[in-house]
Amino acid sequence: MTVYNIALIGFGGVNRALAELIATRNTLWERELGFRLNIVAVSDLYLGSVISPNGLDAKTLIDAKFTKGGFGQLSGGNAEADNETIIRTAPADIVVEATFTNPTDGEPAVSHCRWALASGKHVVTTNKGPVALAALELKALAEANGVRFEYEGSVMSGTPVIRMAAKTLAGAEVDGFEGILNGTSNFVLGRMESGLDFDTAVREAQELGYAEADPTADVEGFDVRLKVVILANELLGAQLKPDDVTCKGISQLSPSDIGDAAKTNSRWKLIGSASRGADGRVVGSVMPKQLPLEHPLAAVNGPTNAVSFNTKLLGSVTVTGPGAGRIETAYALLSDIVAIHTQSTSAIAKEAA
Numbered sequence: 051m052t053v054y055n056i057a058l059i060g061f062g063g064v065n066r067a068l069a070e071l072i073a074t075r076n077t078l079w080e081r082e083l084g085f086r087l088n089i090v091a092v093s094d095l096y097l098g099s100v101i102s103p104n105g106l107d108a109k110t111l112i113d114a115k116f117t118k119g120g121f122g123q124l125s126g127g128n129a130e131a132d133n134e135t136i137i138r139t140a141p142a143d144i145v146v147e148a149t150f151t152n153p154t155d156g157e158p159a160v161s162h163c164r165w166a167l168a169s170g171k172h173v174v175t176t177n178k179g180p181v182a183l184a185a186l187e188l189k190a191l192a193e194a195n196g197v198r199f200e201y202e203g204s205v206m207s208g209t210p211v212i213r214m215a216a217k218t219l220a221g222a223e224v225d226g227f228e229g230i231l232n233g234t235s236n237f238v239l240g241r242m243e244s245g246l247d248f249d250t251a252v253r254e255a256q257e258l259g260y261a262e263a264d265p266t267a268d269v270e271g272f273d274v275r276l277k278v279v280i281l282a283n284e285l286l287g288a289q290l291k292p293d294d295v296t297c298k299g300i301s302q303l304s305p306s307d308i309g310d311a312a313k314t315n316s317r318w319k320l321i322g323s324a325s326r327g328a329d330g331r332v333v334g335s336v337m338p339k340q341l342p343l344e345h346p347l348a349a350v351n352g353p354t355n356a357v358s359f360n361t362k363l364l365g366s367v368t369v370t371g372p373g374a375g376r377i378e379t380a381y382a383l384l385s386d387i388v389a390i391h392t393q394s395t396s397a398i399a400k401e402a403a
């Protein structure tokens with residue numbers, strides 16, 4: 051049976067949810083997936099950092115009510131988040147990066163990923179910054195060090211989109227996509243349709259763990275812009291940067307805009323899209339659109355997301371599922387680890403044959 055030692059960088063909603071899953075499901079995973087996860091280090095800006103080569107008890111970690119610098123009281127602990135030491139020296143096979151997304155330059159998460167990959171550790175991340183802004187470099191670094199850089203949760207949380215489209219739509223000639231790619235803004239639009247004001251709806255999304263640390267990224271479209279860049283670069287072979295994608299969010303939509311749409315049997319949705327033109331150039335955009343109720347994306351509600359891939363051979367293929375949420379996003383990290391495990395066990399089987 052395989053045990054993967056993991057180091058958690060960031061201990062907020064998503065990595066805490068992963069610890070919860072480890073506390074409740076390790077035995078099931080051992081039986082069904084062929085591995086267990088063992089947390090050997092955690093580092094968080096607020097709580098500090100801790101290394102425990104034999105492993106930290108996941109349940110104790112989530113149940114303890116740590117205050118600022120609280121990891122400093124643990125054996126092997128430090129009241130500061132010493133990320134570089136943790137990432138480079140903890141005896142981890144996999145570094146799980148789930149700190150804040152920085153939409154401008156992706157830092158410090160890009161450095162976290164570099165340190166891990168350069169030290170021969172796999173990286174799994176839900177952080178959109180490193181994927182949208184440095185994927186090519188990080189994939190090359192992973193390759194050079196014989197490890198993997200996986201990021202399924204960077205688009206549509208745990209709903210399989212990136213790996214699904216890359217693998218199961220290979221050869222279908224994907225030439226564009228459009229979708230609802232932000233759970234918070236979709237949730238807020240729905241709550242406003244029910245009569246709630248914008249600020250209260252955003253607060254609800256924060257409480258439910260959907261929103262970014264700064265929810266401006268959600269409601270101004272910056273989060274969707276990163277996801278458009280990720281999908282366009284991954285699936286359309288583009289080399290877009292966030293500034294290449296035009297971007298408008300939902301903050302300017304008034305309650306009367308929402309009400310007027312309802313009167314004309316339509317609904318506002320924040321749509322992220324990209325397509326390859328006749329000249330081969332890929333163009334992306336993020337903008338609120340008023341969709342007729344019969345449009346497939348009009349019925350996608352709450353934190354649910356959906357993306358329709360336009361393919362030459364199949365027409366439109368749509369994937370719908372959770373777009374945000376702590377457990378849902380922690381599942382994406384698990385799915386990345388499953389992908390790493392599957393590749394490593396098939397490599398071992400090939401060598402043995």
Ligand SMILES: NC(=O)c1ccc[n+]([C@@H]2O[C@H](COP(=O)([O-])OP(=O)(O)OC[C@H]3O[C@@H](n4cnc5c(N)ncnc54)[C@H](O)[C@@H]3O)[C@@H](O)[C@H]2O)c1
Pocket residue numbers: 059060061062063064065093094095096097131133148149150151158176177178203204207259260261262263373374375376379
């Ligand atoms: N919550 C979701 O639904 C969701 C879905 C998909 C992707 N994501 C992404 O996953 C990441 C984590 O999301 P979350 O909901 O857990 O966020 P969160 O704000 O709840 O937690 C982030 C944690 O990272 C810590 N942190 C920030 N900067 C750090 C640093 N430099 N070093 C160490 N720790 C640091 C913070 O103290 C905080 O505890 C974000 O990048 C987010 O965009 C979240």
Ligand SMILES: N[C@@H](CCO)C(=O)O
Pocket residue numbers: 204205206207231232233234235260261262268273373374375
């Ligand atoms: N804040 C993001 C999290 C998922 O990336 C959202 O609401 O979709």
